[in-house]
Amino acid sequence: MILAIALLFAVLTLISTPIAIGIGISVAIGLAAFSPFPAIILFQKMVTGIDSFVLVAIPLFILMGNLMNSGGITDRIFAFMRSMLGHKRAGLAQANVGASLIFSGMSGSAVADAAGLGAVEIKAMKDQGYDAGFSAAVTTASSAIGPIIPPSIPFVLYGAIAEVSVGQLFMAGIIPGLLLALSISLMIAFMGRGERFPRDARVPWSVRWHHFRRAALSMATPAVVLVGIIGGVFTPTEAGAIGAAYALILSLLVYRTVRVRDLPRILVETMTTAAIVTFIISTVSGFSWVLAVSKAGDAFVDGITSLTSNPVMILLLINVGLLVIGALIEAGAVLILMTPILLPLAVTIGVDPVHFGAIMVLNLMIGVATPPVGMSLFVASHVADIPIERLMRAVLPFLVPLFAALAIVTYSPGLVMWLPRLVFAN
Template sequence: MGLALLLGVFVLGLILGVPVAVTLGVASVAYLLEAGIPLVTIPQKMYAGIDTFVLLCIPGFILAGNLMNEGGITTRIVRLAQAMVGWMRGGLGLTNVAASMLFGGVSGTAAADAASIGGMMIPGMKKAGYPVEFSAAITAASSTVGPIIPPSVPMIIVGTLSGISVGKMFIAGALPGVLMGVAMMITAWIIAQRRNFPRQPWQGFGELGKAFLGAFWAVSMTLLIIGGMLSGFATPTETAVVASIYAFVVGAFIYRGLKLSAVPRILIDSAVSAASILLLVGLANVFGWILVSERIPQMIAETVLSITTNKYVVILLINLVLLFMGMFMETIAALIILFVPLLALAQGVGIDPIHFATFAVLNLMIGLTTPPVGVCLFICAGIGRISLAQITKAIWPFLLTNLIVLMLVSYVPFFSTWLPNLLSN
């Protein structure tokens, strides 16, 4: 009865569009009241869920991304991307994807990418003669690369849940992220050729050099983050703090786009963003604790393994579950609730934990661009002033491309394990 009440309230909340954090909390309270368990369990389990040193990465990287974005990073990254690929047919579409790949190394979140890049690229592409549906769709699709390429908030959550090194998780996402970005650029180029989209003139190596120098300090932030962790010089949390200081210095004194008067507002915005994520983590931990106490992870693993022990079939089933849940749930909540039981299932058929974690995150990133709860779809549709139906129709070629990449990453462990294994030797 208690489990049915928990899941019933949770599903009802999702259907009604209640924020996921609130839905998790209300469902957990309903279960505890029905089971006669003291409600003091909620703050206890919430605290246990966020009492992890590595989670301090989250406010650090959010602050670093906000400081760099306020300091003028978006403009410089778009300029570099346009100098590199803007001269091709459909060049602004390719620029959009390339900018997301570069920006992902700073923000670590898809929503920040969609809002920052989209706010500049969608109106610019529309003005240059691109269909607004295509412009919004490619922005939404490419924004999902951000949380795959390091730094990545979902990868931090995964490392916390599994005990896998966050540094290794960051590195594991690098190659799949690049593969995903290149695949979307090829898709955009094919669409541009067929629909005869505009092309920009080649601006010359001089412009390419100037654009690179202009974006050098922004792109170097990714190297700082990865280098700090791989060298063992700093933990992920310490690296996030260093990245924030670096972002402040670059934005205020090198790019000179960051005004000191804006710093208090940025600090408050970053604190609110980090608090909302950590609140979600805490409430999802309560929900997850209830599922574990009801033996749901073991039941899932036992049920699937009683049907098949074929690793490739299990990978397909895991992908289907994650893709479906990604259509309705926020990424971090889905990870906290589903990751542990699915990891146990994956390990039961011999799947490497880093490999599993990488394609699990990739699944949920794709979910950000699928209706009915695709956050990036709503952001880009809002910027482009088009309906959800219009952007959903236009994004299908990119969704198909990302699903092909997902299958490659899922069934070829090399893409996610080669770099971590190479750099750890």
């Protein structure tokens, strides 16, 4: 039954069937043809699979990001980072990374980062004389930071599937996100040694203070969310509601960059995105149930551990597998599909489920920036108006710091788990 489902799903994927529909059809046919269970049970599992309070956070965080994007927040953040770093060597590229680090605490999405903030960053870099391919490559690489720094939609997904504290996952993402930003910045500095990148004129501190004041309320958004979670004031789901309300007040009443007539469009965009994610979760829930009743997960764990019991090698195999799959299939679908399969294996070799969540999400975000079909590649290519082949070549050097950060996160559990253990010690 599992083999039939896998083969049918592979065929449907090759003919460009949407992931959610492909999984649903494959599981339904597999149940009908090879199991004693009626196919109707799939629909029961689809409903119960999304009956989770945690998942309510997903549309709320999406709404927060959409409000911030529509409210011109990206311009304010990038202007502030440019005033701070633009006069340094490759300063505008470094400002690109810094702005992505800040904006990631609002969007929770790599594609939203590449599309919203990337449009501002790439235009500014091209106008200053940077190569369009390099500008798009920096934007693509830095967009991977978005879903690592909380709030993070992939962490909410993983937490719901793995039944792990979303608050702990948010804390576990902070150090890997900072590490990712640092590694990309070091690569930019290294590349800048042999290139005469243009620079801005140094601006006085009064101008920097002006840009900081314009962006301060926007940059406070992640703090509002995280402080509330850490202080136990509200749950991650409630944090999504607070964050969305804060973004609405900021865009509608304070900055006045979003008008009342814009709200229906923003809400429809939010509902569309949330519906796609929820539908994928729903159909994968049926597949997860099939894995459980067929004990396929146990067989997978036994098969891998029979090849090697070395945790270092097993984690290496998991990373390679996720990088390959993540470069071919949309990250959210891979996360939902592979978590029930890989988590038991990780737990068997002694990896904390929270640490493994950070490993999985980081892997898949690197996949978003990895050729041939990383989603951020296509978004940045469109924004920069360059051929996708040119961007694929330009982004290759930036895969080195991304892989280096992944290796550190994978094999340094103490580093990743330090904040979750500190914050949630009691």
